[in-house]
Amino acid sequence: MLAIDFVNTLTSEDDHLEEWVSSQGLPWSERLRELRGQVEAAVLAARDGHEPDLAPLNAALRGAPAYDVLTWSGAVEMSREREGDEVARALAVLAGAAAELLASPAVRKVKTCEAPGCRLLFVPAHPRRRWCDPATCGNRVRVARYYQRHKD
Ligand SMILES: [Zn+2]
Known part of the structure; x- marks a missing residue:
């Protein structure tokens, strides 16, 4: 689960965020570290049934809005692209993964x-x-x- 993998880049001994981000093919920015803390806090709050601070995640999502693109290669294929610069897109992708977890019943588990x-x-x-x-x-x-x- 991408959101959990993102949060788990910070272990008790080590911070693997930079390597992980590059293994995901995403560009590096210190803002990713900030987002990780916000995702973790939101997941733990939602798990415990408390209202999470969703504003930073919504801001990240809004920073690179997604749209679907149709292409033809023998059949119609649909893919999801995002607007914005590459850091904004990286933040939005990870906030999007967090959003999926937060809005799913799995967050309580x-x-x-x-x-x-x-x-x-x-x-x-x-x-x-x-x-x-x-x-x-x-x-x-x-x-x-x-x-x-x-x-x-
Ligand atoms: Zn353990």
Whole structure:
């Protein structure tokens, strides 16, 4: 999920935003870092049933309005383009991904990883899942519990 991937570029240890943005083929701007914080705050508020601050996301969406373009290549194809400069388009694409999540019932299922020191968000495939990744965080917690139980 693009909005969750965007927010998760900030881990407890590291900030991967610049690499992630370039891996998405988007241009770099410090405004993306600001937008990430706004998206995270909005997702957490909506998850908890509180009114999120939607103004910054609406501003990003308005900065590069989308329109559909029809082309012919043996069949009619429709693609979505955006107006505006490339940074405005990047902000709008990521705000658009956040908008899809915020307006969907999935936002109520977003969880924060319960492993100590992990801040990653995830939408669990199974409602009882507690860790962003059972293979890393889940395993780390189980190993820590094992040592806790067996240390005496
Ligand atoms: Zn985790």
